[in-house]
Amino acid sequence: MNLDQIKTISIHEYLAKKGFHPQRRNEVRGIYISPIRKDNNASFSVDFQKNLWYDHGMGKGGSIIDLVSEMENCSISDAIKKLESDSFSFHRESAIYNEKQEHPEQLFTILKVKKLGNFALIDYLNERCIDIDIAEKHCCEVYYSINNKRYFAIGFANNSPNSYELRNKYFKSCIGKKDFTHINNGAKRTVLFEGFMDYLSFLSMQENRHLSTDAIILNSTANSKRALDLLCKYDEIHSYLDNDQAGNKCSLFVQSYYPDSFVDCRKEYSNFKDLNEFLCWKNNEEKLGYLR
Template sequence: MNIAQIKQIDLVDYMKAIGFSPTKETAKSAWYHAPYREDRTPSFKVNKDKNVWYDFGTAQSGDIIDLAELLYHSKDVSRLLKLIEGAAPALAPLIRTPISQSGERLTERFRNVKVVDLNHEALKSYLQSRGIDLDIGECECKEIHYTCNKKGYFAVAFPNIAGGYEIRNPYFKGCIAPKDISIIRKPDRLGGRCCCLFEGFMDYLSYLALVKLGKITEDNESVDYIVLNSVSNIGRAIESMKKYKVIHCYLDNDDAGRRAVNFLHELLGDKVQDMFAPYPLYKDLNDFLRNKKKIS
């Protein structure tokens, strides 16, 4: 099994396979004694929808591979994949679908998709709750309506280069397939000398809001933007990034974000610049915009 397949193994099933049963379970979560340390009060929570875990005792979190790092005391990904599969071989065919590497629901099963200009008050209110200026939201995003299991839904939509959409509302984070990166260029030019790189479109919208507020200074007249729509899409953006003289990386201020920046720096050299300096106390640009500091 590869990384994408391993990450789709259901965490609740995996915990059961390695000998841990929940002390409390609901439709959306399961609580355990942390499997890698002494934990008298159950403080290890699995989010069933996102297939991720959080340890309230240590403030650690992650996916199944992050859990395996702690269980098996190793950072060798190849070894961890073998250990996970070996510990729970019966789970190999039980791949969670439709869940992406980043924990998003891939919505190929959605029907009657209709894309219009962003106008619904509930969606505008949602963007405002995330600190996004409505002028920015209305300019950069669309409103999408769709049916799933014969029920109607709507969400904020952000297009990618393959014709798919990242979709968000207060209760849902997903993608109308196909999944791909997004590239934003000004229509009056072929491309700038500088590119700003973001993990998700909410980070991109937050960046535009922060520039508007003067909290980030950027010569945006000569800047293009690439949104990965999941750090797992970084390989798809390499060719597009090669043509720029400077790449400003506004990725999440966490281990995954720093690993991605280091990977790009090794591949593309000094043109790659991490831009964590403006938000050292925040997980990402949206938390910076909302002044939501990381818990230390």
């Protein structure tokens, strides 16, 4: 990677991977507890559009390179080297997704499915603040190959036979047929999510860690049309989609078909990208409160 490419690494995503989430945010800017000094009041600003940061307490700011230099207490050249060596973790997910689109599905082969327990996957779920007992109940561990190279990931079954949504720290895709997931508890109300991490986040936020309604996890907003026939059976559809363009479009689409039953719950986490980001922030706030 050259210098310009390194500077395009998202500061927002980098901070999230390090466990820092905005205390307040809008579409343009996020305000954080400073990741580079002791800070009881959020005074660290990130401009999402310009991908620049500024610490108002220090009177200092700059690019992702300057930030890593400050956070890791290293030189600019060492910060560049760290970002170069870690860059796959920021770009691998989209790169492998594109690879999946370009190659026939038969190149993806399931080798083994087992109970979730791999330490690397558990660590990743802990980073995302997901309750491990909930993850073990709803997910599995999938070992698979792509072009004869072996991998493993958290697996979340969708409604198609032998098909799983896959997720690990560096990878997001699907093996088998892309489909939505229906959790059927025989209820007349359902909760609607885009991805299974948000579904697990929702359960992790419940006091009894139990789902009293049905749930529909789209696994992609592209599946919203396919889910319409199922959604029509519910008296209430409580939607927890993402706060982005795709989430807005999907919300309007479902609401246009079921205006009387659709409830947009995104106001509960309107300052965050999705429900999982809100959960991570909430947990971080509780830890800070405990330390105080």
